[in-house]
Amino acid sequence: MRSLNEATLYDALRRDILNGVFAPGDPLRLSGLSQRYNVSATPLREALSRLEEKRLVVAHRNRGWQVAPISLAELEDIAAARLGLEEMMTAEAIDHGDLEWEAGIVASFHRLSQTDMALTGDASDRLAWRDAHDAFHHALLASVRSRRLRQTYGDLIEEMQRYHDVTIYAARPVLPEDGTLNAVHSLDAHAGLRDAFLGRDTARAQKLMRDHVNNTLVVYRSATRKQDTKTGANAT
Numbered sequence: 001m002r003s004l005n006e007a008t009l010y011d012a013l014r015r016d017i018l019n020g021v022f023a024p025g026d027p028l029r030l031s032g033l034s035q036r037y038n039v040s041a042t043p044l045r046e047a048l049s050r051l052e053e054k055r056l057v058v059a060h061r062n063r064g065w066q067v068a069p070i071s072l073a074e075l076e077d078i079a080a081a082r083l084g085l086e087e088m089m090t091a092e093a094i095d096h097g098d099l100e101w102e103a104g105i106v107a108s109f110h111r112l113s114q115t116d117m118a119l120t121g122d123a124s125d126r127l128a129w130r131d132a133h134d135a136f137h138h139a140l141l142a143s144v145r146s147r148r149l150r151q152t153y154g155d156l157i158e159e160m161q162r163y164h165d166v167t168i169y170a171a172r173p174v175l176p177e178d179g180t181l182n183a184v185h186s187l188d189a190h191a192g193l194r195d196a197f198l199g200r201d202t203a204r205a206q207k208l209m210r211d212h213v214n215n216t217l218v219v220y221r222s223a224t225r226k227q228d229t230k231t232g233a234n235a236t
Contacts, residue, residue, distance in 0.1 A: 097143040108139035
């Protein structure tokens with residue numbers, strides 16, 4: 001295996017964490033990572049430090065790194081931050097959106113519509129759908145002028161991705177059966193977002209964004225609580 005450069009190593013390690021190759025709470029031992037990625041300890045430490053800044057890993061003095069644990073309280077905090085940020089960014093995106101922004105929304109929705117909505121099955125299929133889904137949400141807010149706001153939004157999306165795989169794909173049997181899961185993934189829901197943004201209907205776009213995150217939170221909350229009940233853990 002060819003050795004990875006620093007940027008590629010960071011991306012590979014980040015993606016493995018987001019995809020659940022390393023589960024929440026797993027230790028990230030330098031010896032094992034060095035063999036997996038064919039790199040020395042120095043670039044690994046640098047990549048892990050960057051991932052710590054993204055809150056995807058946690059460093060412990062004298063004990064190295066571990067994948068950041070997940071909790072319902074942390075998830076609700078992430079969702080609250082995302083809701084507040086999206087409401088503000090939605091208004092700004094619609095105010096400043098131009099023809100190029102509109103074309104980006106149309107193109108990203110088309111890509112999403114052509115990607116199978118994989119709730120089960122092969123991890124590569126799920127990843128393809130998630131990448132298309134996240135690209136669509138980024139396209140909706142691409143006309144926001146502040147690069148820092150867009151970057152912060154991307155970090156929140158990324159943090160929620162871990163919950164998506166851990167709670168939905170790993171715990172499929174305990175998910176709610178009230179249609180909420182389908183509402184999170186449905187193409188119709190995303191078509192509604194597309195139309196509200198392109199129609200410059202700020203109030204409706206904000207409502208649909210809130211509904212989207214809240215439906216996601218309902219699914220996560222249900223799955224997390226049921227998993228914790230099975231394991232005897234405290235979900236709060």
